[in-house]
Amino acid sequence: MRALLTLVLAPVLTCGVLTASLVAGPASPASALPKITICLTNSPSFCVDVKDSRDVNGQPVWLYSASGAKDDHWLEAQVTCLGPAGCDPKCVITSCIAFEDAQKPSLCLAASASQGIELIPCHPGEGGTPRANWTYDDTTLLRNIFWTNTALTVFGPLANKNPLYAAAINGPSGEWKKWTGP
Secondary structure, eight states, rough: HHHHHHOOOOOOOTOOOTTTTOOOOOOOOOGGGEEOEEEESSOOOEEEEEEEGGGSSSEEEEEEEEOSSOOOOOEEEEEESSSSSSSSSHHHHHEEEEEEEEEEEEEEEOOOOTTTTEEEEESSSTOOSTTTTTETTTTTTEEESTTEEEEEESSSSTTEEEEEEEEEEEEEEEEOOEOOOO
């Protein structure tokens, strides 16, 4: 039986998609998800941090120095779909990631209605996704699924407490959009 499961699941796991996962939810329990920090590629001393470490719905997320950050850990969850029903259709076409707050995994990093970055519930029945769905491409951009053609952005000069945005990919100069972590 184990050999049969290995033969059946190996191609699925190599593609990075486990079809038996929850619809529009993380593929693994929070305890099994990779814990990461999301920091600027060209200035890794600045990372994504929950403002004032208040893990509540609607709390802004900002840029903070890694040495002074208090709530900068995220759980990287693969958002998978069994089909278009109950799932953001864009995540059926492309691979989506959700970043759960490591201190309160029911809340995810998301773009707000005004394109700021905040915490929202991770699951659709609680008002989450698609604003909490992200894709990560080879250019180190974290693109928000809800705000098509936007990326996680901070505007310089870099400093603690700088707000984060889901901003146009070809926006004005002075923005920082390349991240490491995921």
